[in-house]
Amino acid sequence: MFIIYVVFVLMKKKYTVLIFTDLDGSLLHRDTFKFDNIVNYLKDLISKGVIIIPNSSKTEVEILEFNKELGINLPYISENGSVVNGLNEINSNLPEKIILSRDKEEILKSFKKEIPENLRNKCQMISKMSEEKQTKILGLTNNDLHNALDRKYSIPLIFNGKKEDKNNLLKILKNLNLTLQQGGRVLNLCDNVNKAKSMLKVIKIYKKIEKNVKIIAVGDNYNDLEMLRSSDIPCLVFNDQFKLDEININNCLVSKNSAPEGWSEVVKMALEKIE
Ligand SMILES: [Mg+2]
Incomplete structure (x- = not known):
């Protein structure tokens, strides 16, 4: 036993x-x-x-x-x-x-349609920046930089605004079933994942x-x-x-x-x- x-x-x-x-x-x-x-x-x-x-x-x-x-x-x-x-x-x-997750394109479509311009303008998409600036922010060059920006479901960005604006943005995103997630170097606009x-x-x-x-x-x-x-x-x-x-x-x-x-x-x- x-x-x-x-x-x-x-x-x-x-x-x-x-x-x-x-x-x-x-x-x-x-x-x-x-x-x-x-x-x-x-x-x-x-x-x-x-x-x-x-x-x-x-x-x-x-x-x-x-x-x-x-x-x-x-x-x-x-x-x-x-x-x-x-x-x-x-x-x-x-x-x-x-x-x-939904595709990046769908997330962006919803973002552009539903987020007021004054808040959208405070979101600086990393993909739209010069390569030099991308390197500075992400700490990556050449192929590594290219791989980091090869995204299917999320949009990395920098938010240039007051805390109040950011809270406003987060509230609207929540209603759209979207999230803004803080990473080590940037924010990522994502689906509700x-x-x-x-x-x-x-x-x-x-x-x-x-x-x-x-x-x-x-x-x-x-x-x-x-x-x-x-x-x-x-x-x-x-x-x-x-x-x-x-x-x-x-x-x-x-x-x-x-x-x-x-x-x-x-x-x-x-x-x-x-x-
Ligand atoms: Mg980490």
Whole structure:
């Protein structure tokens, strides 16, 4: 009887760990976008069966470039939760693509039609700027810049207005079922999607093939907080532009280092917590 109990406990303790992670400033260095210092740790986790799913405001091509650099085809969520790609890489019964957003053109059409001109004029689209200015804002050049602007579901912009104007804009957008999401460098005009919703969608689908899961979420900025809040073990990578007292998440693990080292630091803490 005792043996059966022990076997039961051991079996019960077995879960698959899913890590949903932001990229820029969390897993990738905020300025250089490098992650060489933790690449071996990442590969080690993956070889042990941990499922890592980048969940980023980056575009599909940008995350594919990241996968190429890593040398592993990770499933991923791009453009702030707009689309999930490559779940079939984990299990062939899972879908290859789940689109959760309207197309960029449709979003823009609604934006142009419904947002008053005085507010629209305060929104400076990154795509309309000179290449020099785009580089300055996004910290990217040539092909990397081109890949970052190759968006299907979201429109990066800078808002030049008072807080009051921005609140007004947010209110109108909400009625249109649109969102304006703060990223590390720009705002993104998106459909009514976010990193948390897409994460929860993936978890729901994944649980059809495997019930015992533990969810770790890693982020460094405001647009990651809801994702962190919706996970089992929220992890924040230190970011000096982020005020820690604004987190307001129970049991959030916080790294001392910034990305990329801070990523392995919090993930190790999270995995110890699970064991
Ligand atoms: Mg980030």
